[in-house]
Amino acid sequence: MNDEPLILAFCCHYCAYAAADLAGSMRLQYPDNVRVLRLPCTGKLEANYVLAAFERGVDGVIVAGCLEGGCHFLEGNLRARKRVERVRQLLAEIGLEPERLEMFNLSSAEGPRFAEIVTAMVERVKRMGNSPLRPDRARAEEGALEMSRQAEAMLEGEKR
Amino acid sequence: MIVADRKKIPEIVDMIKDHRRVLLVGCGTCVTVCLAGGEREAGILGSALRMALRLRGRGDVTVDECTIERQCEDAFIDILAQRVSEYDAICSLGCGAGVQALAERFPRMPVYPGLDTQFMGILESQGVWAEKCSGCGNCRLGEFAGICPITRCAKRLFNGPCGGSRDGKCEINPDLGCGWQLIHDRAVALGILDRFEAIVPPHDWSTGLDGGPRKVVREDQCIAGLCTRP
Ligand code: SF4
Ligand code: SF4
Numbered sequence: 001m002n003d004e005p006l007i008l009a010f011c012c013h014y015c016a017y018a019a020a021d022l023a024g025s026m027r028l029q030y031p032d033n034v035r036v037l038r039l040p041c042t043g044k045l046e047a048n049y050v051l052a053a054f055e056r057g058v059d060g061v062i063v064a065g066c067l068e069g070g071c072h073f074l075e076g077n078l079r080a081r082k083r084v085e086r087v088r089q090l091l092a093e094i095g096l097e098p099e100r101l102e103m104f105n106l107s108s109a110e111g112p113r114f115a116e117i118v119t120a121m122v123e124r125v126k127r128m129g130n131s132p133l134r135p136d137r138a139r140a141e142e143g144a145l146e147m148s149r150q151a152e153a154m155l156e157g158e159k160r
Numbered sequence: 161m162i163v164a165d166r167k168k169i170p171e172i173v174d175m176i177k178d179h180r181r182v183l184l185v186g187c188g189t190c191v192t193v194c195l196a197g198g199e200r201e202a203g204i205l206g207s208a209l210r211m212a213l214r215l216r217g218r219g220d221v222t223v224d225e226c227t228i229e230r231q232c233e234d235a236f237i238d239i240l241a242q243r244v245s246e247y248d249a250i251c252s253l254g255c256g257a258g259v260q261a262l263a264e265r266f267p268r269m270p271v272y273p274g275l276d277t278q279f280m281g282i283l284e285s286q287g288v289w290a291e292k293c294s295g296c297g298n299c300r301l302g303e304f305a306g307i308c309p310i311t312r313c314a315k316r317l318f319n320g321p322c323g324g325s326r327d328g329k330c331e332i333n334p335d336l337g338c339g340w341q342l343i344h345d346r347a348v349a350l351g352i353l354d355r356f357e358a359i360v361p362p363h364d365w366s367t368g369l370d371g372g373p374r375k376v377v378r379e380d381q382c383i384a385g386l387c388t389r390p
Contacts, residue, residue, distance in 0.1 A: 046200070046206050048203045048204050048207060050206060050208060051207040053206060054211060055207050055210060055211055073334065090169070090204075090208055093168055093169035093208070094169055094171060094208050094211045094212045094215065095212055095215040095216065096211065096215065132214075132215060133211055133214055133215065153224070
């Protein structure tokens with residue numbers, strides 16, 4: 001049985017997604033616990049996406065947007081930060097540790113920082129233990145993949 | 161519009177403690193606009209409640225969501241009738257009127273409020289709603305330069321301001337504009353300050369809630385005769 005935590009990272013297309021890609025092509029070592037979901041901007045993030053991830057049993061959620069002042073859509077990342085704060089309050093009401101959700105800012109050139117963020121989040125979740133809502137790792141993984149597929153389909157739809 | 165706010169999850173979990181199948185019903189009108197009880201909020205609350213119930217050992221409880229256009233009118237509630245029979249309780253995300261409309265329409269179904277209904281007000285700036293009217297049934301805005309002394313003066317004074325008005329703020333809260341300062345300033349701007357020299361006689365509160373619950377009847381519109389609901 002795979003007891004490793006599963007982290008879903010909501011990544012902005014213009015920064016964190018590119019940074020994750022860069023971390024890969026730089027062959028940086030970081031835990032393979034993270035699944036990346038691409039957003040056109042973290043400003044697109046809705047509270048229900050994050051809740052859906054936790055409901056499907058992921059153990060932690062990263063929201064990664066551009067550096068403050070560097071948002072492609074001016075202030076999507078600032079709005080995302082406020083939404084993340086609100087969802088953290090909601091998680092506390094639900095009875096889930098708010099620390100399972102965290103927002104980070106980074107630029108597309110920061111591959112090493114992406115690796116650091118993932119490593120730190122995996123360590124944090126390991127200290128807390130896996131989510132009590134996780135059915136089993138395989139189903140949580142399936143849920144996370146399904147969500148990123150839906151996000152990709154949405155991005156495709158918007159291009160058309 | 162009517163402005164409301166979501167109740168906290170533990171309170172809702174406690175309200176539905178005796179039920180196993182709960183339908184959350186959002187409303188597509190005022191509470192959608194004030195981001196408290198529309199389709200998106202119903203989805204968020206549904207997800208939050210399912211998780212909260214699982215974490216409290218009640219993962220066997222079903223919580224589903226749906227949203228109707230307007231909860232305060234039977235014509236819109238009717239489309240729920242079939243669906244409701246599959247549940248043993250409703251949690252409404254409508255305002256207090258919506259909650260009661262559902263309860264009247266489904267006499268055997270427990271209906272719980274998912275929101276705290278706050279007031280009639282306006283969108284002051286994005287994410288900020290402010291109270292403007294108390295529905296007194298005898299609108300006096302014409303006499304008070306368009307600013308309601310009942311709603312916007314903390315003491316509901318008709319002959320204000322009181323001695324607690326300081327630098328335009330109300331003594332009950334330094335963040336709150338004094339309603340009477342606002343009335344004064346607008347009266348000056350409109351050139352009608354002299355009208356405020358006369359003492360305003362006591363207000364007739366019987367047209368408001370103090371006179372008991374009210375009904376508005378338009379006989380020319382009552383096709384099925386006067387409604388006989390209590
Ligand atoms: S006077 Fe009465 S109806 Fe007019 S705004 Fe005030 S409370 Fe509302
Ligand atoms: S300070 Fe102004 S708003 Fe507050 S109670 Fe007095 S008159 Fe009313």
